[in-house]
Amino acid sequence: MLKVPFAKLASTIKTNTLSYALCLLIPILVFIGYTYITHIKTLLLTDARNSLIAISTHTSKSIDQSLDNNLLQLKHFNLNPQLHEDLSLEEKIKLIIADPHYQTFSKIAIADLAGNAISSDGVAFSIADRDYFQQAKQGSTVVSEPLDSRIDDGQKIIVQALPLRNNGQVTGVLLASEHPENITNAIANMYYLGQLRFLITRDNGQIISQSATVPMITATNILELFHAPEYSEILQQLKHGLASRTPLTLNYRQDDRGYILSYTPIPNFVYDWHLFVILPNSVALALTNEVLQLTAVLVFIVIALLSIIFIYILKNKKEYIEALKISDYRYKIISEQTENIIFDWDLTKNTTYFSTAWNNKFTCSPPLNILTDDFSSLYSADIPLLKTAIAKLVTGEQIADFDVRVKTAHQKFVCVNIHPTLIFNEEKKPIRIIGVITDVTARRLKEIEIKQKTEYDPLSKLLNRITFEERARQTLETAASNQQPLAFLFVGIDDFRLFNNNYGHAFGDRVITFIGSCLNNFAHNIGFAGRNSGDEFIVCVTDPNSINNIEYITNRLQAFLKDGLHARESDPKISVGSSIGIVKFPESGKTYDELIKKADEGMYKAKAAGKGRYYLL
Incomplete structure (x- = not known):
């Protein structure tokens, strides 16, 4: 009678069980791979x-x-x-x-x-x-x-x-x-x-x-x-x-x-x-077939790897867990190589993951709970935009990318573009939001620079003549529709050529800059201002209270300008005199051209009357 030691028999049974399990696993994985490739082909055609x-x-x-x-x-x-x-x-x-x-x-x-x-x-x-x-x-x-x-x-x-x-x-x-x-x-x-x-x-x-x-x-x-x-x-x-x-x-x-x-x-x-x-x-099919071929290779590689991992798990569960940790670590390294910020929001658990690029960009911690975060690091005017976007995303509505401004630890704002993508489960319910956050500050600054060059006078920093006229005509049309009053102040600088003659053209440019600063501050809460030509400026007053007290605010404007500026720090201030023509809508005229013409005439009448005055038509 043949006797087999118990330990050897136990080892043989364990080896045979492992072989049977492996033989059963491989065809199952092959079937899953084939089904997955077929599904991928359908998705790729839909994606095309x-x-x-x-x-x-x-x-x-x-x-x-x-x-x-x-x-x-x-x-x-x-x-x-x-x-x-x-x-x-x-x-x-x-x-x-x-x-x-x-x-x-x-x-x-x-x-x-x-x-x-x-x-x-x-x-x-x-x-x-x-x-x-x-x-x-x-x-x-x-x-x-x-x-x-x-x-x-x-x-x-x-x-x-x-x-x-x-x-x-x-x-x-x-x-x-x-x-x-x-x-x-x-x-x-x-x-x-x-x-x-x-x-x-x-x-x-x-x-x-x-x-x-x-x-x-x-x-x-x-x-x-x-x-x-x-x-x-x-x-x-x-x-x-x-x-x-x-x-x-x-x-x-x-x-x-x-x-x-x-x-x-x-x-x-x-x-x-x-x-x-x-x-x-x-x-589309040619591109799809290329992707499918690559996918098939990857699927069979995955099958082989899963088979090896399965055997590895049976042999040593602890080593398997360590391998998964290493794999996860590698994934994080890959996701964090880009300068853009990658985020993953699990809607089922309400947990978020942000790549380390967030800390590199903002030097502060990202939000842990997006639904309860107060977004204090955002520019206040952008908070409603972000909250509206979040409300749409959590209900399953895919939205386009959008820009918001975020404050860094250095108290400076940067403009970022958020591109979210929704992931749905089989019941078509959103379960994850994955996306990319990209710094677009340089692009936005370039857009602002182009707008400044095309809409503003470079010296006075006021609206240039064309932009002022377009905005004034729109404002006039709105005022006419709503039966609201308007006023225009046509400001002419008295003896401006003397600034250039006596102090040089560089100082003349400083005077224009000074006038622009005064008019910007003056019109900030009551309307808007623009440079009409060399030494002529126009203010459109939209505030009803200021229009009712137009002569008072005109005196204030002339006082601001008269305060003047220094040609040199050691010299006394040089006053800037002004003559101003004032017209009101609708009393002085109904159209922009008519109002500006009368305001211009009023300015010249103020000059003729001795300068440093205003004339109300």
Whole structure:
């Protein structure tokens, strides 16, 4: 009889049990891996559709921003007072070319009121019969339809036209041209290796521009692609989307090929453009297959690792736990390598995780309980925005990214962009919010710098003439609608040239800066102020109590200015005298031009009466 020692038998049974368990585990894991890959493929195709929607929305905003930036730069040229002087078109275009902002444009031109124009490359031509010129001459900002260029061998161009204004009067027209295909090609090459097709159309579906994606669409109207009877439902959806400016995404087949089409209106009051983005299914599937192949490799690697881990657990539970700790430690190292702040909010437990980049940026602890945090480190005006965003997220509403200002331990505010993403369970209930916090302070400062340069006078720090006039006209329109009073103070500095003659132009600039500071402080709580020209300023008074006591506050303003400033610290102060014309709305006039003209006349009457006075019409 064969005798087997008990210890050896126990070891054999343990080894066999482990082998059976491993043999059973491997096919189960293979089945799970196959199911997971199939699920991933479905998610990736859905993600391609969602990505197309995001690309369409982002691109439409980018096109709108690009055209708006061009108009903003054109407005900058209008700030040059020399463009309003009696100069030839050749001299004016040279002034524009010399401006650093000219580099923004591929081609620019200037025209007089007769329609005679000259381009930045010195070509003279006429635009008197162009519709965009006639509209701009009447004071409208215009973006034209595609038309044949008169100086570029008949190539198709889109023209942006902006009226040049001087004292409210149109004195000429600034023009900037762009080839339509440049707009779409520049964006198309950014996505899917240039295999996306971008089209810009008008309200009626007429194609303005399309990207150079092969094969090109020969139709002149996008609706012509869907005139066949089998496309009747798609055609109705497109017509409704164009008419109501409602975004939509749909699938269709043509020439035995499938496509995903996404439509988004381009948001702008100047032009009625629409953006269509078309992605071939073959491109989406090719990209999906690449991801699936990588996913399959990763899944089988995971299966192998899980098998090894399973054996490892059976052998030594303590070592397994240590391995998990190491794995978690590695994950944290990877997540904390980026300068951006990664956060993870578990809604089921109300716990939060912030990467160490938070401490590096703010040198303070992140909030432990977001629902009860008082957000004292936030800029007070941004707290309602963040609380509204949190309220929407916890109820399952996905929101766009947004900016808030956060105070650091050094008591300085930085602007950050918060990009949250919701994670849902199988019941479609939100369970986690994962996202990224990015420092966008530099970008916001640049935006503020551009706004300051285009809207404010650099010397006085007051609104420049164009911005003041636009704001004053809007304020006047609101006051007329609400039957509210307004007042305008037209301030002229007495004998300003003596400051330059007696103390030099540098001191004259200091006087302008001093006047701007006085007017800013004076108008802070009662209205707003602007610089009209060299030594002339205008204050719009909107506060009813101040309007009722307009003569009293005018005396106060003259006293502020008269207090003066030092030419040198050792010298006594030099007074700044002023003569002021005062008008009231609606007593003195109904329109902006009428009121300013009378205020100007009042200022000159005050000067004629001996200066240092005011004149109320």
